[in-house]
Amino acid sequence: MKLKYSMLINIILLITLLFVIYKGGLYYSLLNKLKPKSLAENNFQNTWEYQHNTKLYKFYTKQANIVMLGNSITYRVDWNELLNRNDIANRGIGNDITLGMLNRLDDVYRVNPKVCVVMGGINDILKGIETETIVLNIDTIIKELKTNNIKPIICSILYTSDTQKDYKKLNSLINEVNINLESICLTNDISFINLNESFSDNYTLKSQYSLDGIHLTASGYNQWKKILEPILNQEIEE
Known part of the structure; x- marks a missing residue:
């Protein structure tokens, strides 16, 4: 009798344990699904790359006429080499x-530039951050730069290529942000560079400009150079 009772208790405990594990797994599964939208804006600073570069940029104080502010697309090229200049600071x-870019504006002010070229938003979209939030952040960046007598130049978010999952949905969101950014730039009388006019066909990034559907090839950076160079020269001279 005691043996049967003990077995029954063990079975009940086992069922209870399995139920707890199942519920816990379900909870974490739901949490992971919600994480990109609910926590993305709070955990971007936790990456090694972000922490390392933000600390490093505090030591970079050499005056620069131009700052390139952005994400990895901005970071992955030597802008002084590309544009044949020696007065550009890369803050990608x-x-x-x-x-994150908004929070890093002190890195821009530290080098006392005349112009700041801003390009960002694709990571926000990939993380599920609302388009209204992206537009608001860039609008705030524009206002802060102007308050500090720095001319903003805003580049559109590049479309993704058809190698990206759900690229049509992504590019629709990108287009929505770009339309709003262009309107803001018009209102503020600042330059808006619609890179997609040269980089895309049918709202899709051309394959020759990217290997992974997001980041640029050498040809992509050379195309960006051709578009950006005359605008920079004009803004610096004014």
Whole structure:
């Protein structure tokens, strides 16, 4: 009798344990599904790349006429070499979102530039951050730069290529942000560079400009150079 009772208790305990594990797994599964939208704006600073570069940029104080502010697309090229200049400071950080860029404006002010070229937002979209938030962050960046007598130049978010999962949905969101950014730039009388006019066909990034559907090839950077160079020269001279 005692043996049967003990076996029954063990079975009940086992069922209870399995139920707890199942519920816990379900909880964490739901948490992971919610994480990109609910926590993305709070955890971007936790990456090694973000922490390393933000600390490093505090030591970079050499005056620069131009600052390139953005994510990995900005970070992955030597802008002085590309544009044949010696007065550009690269302040891109891989995986950064627009809130991170806004929080890093002291790195821009530190080098006392005349112009700041801003390009960001793709990581926000990939993390599920609302388009309204992206637009608001970049609008705030524009206002802060102007308050500090720095001319903003805003580049559109590049479309993704058809190698990306759900690329049509992504590009629709990108287009929504870009339309709003262009309107803001018009209102503020600042330059908006619609890179997609040269980089895309049918709202899709051309394959020759990217190997992974997001980041640029050498040809992509050369195309960006051709578009950006005359605008920079004009803004610096004014």
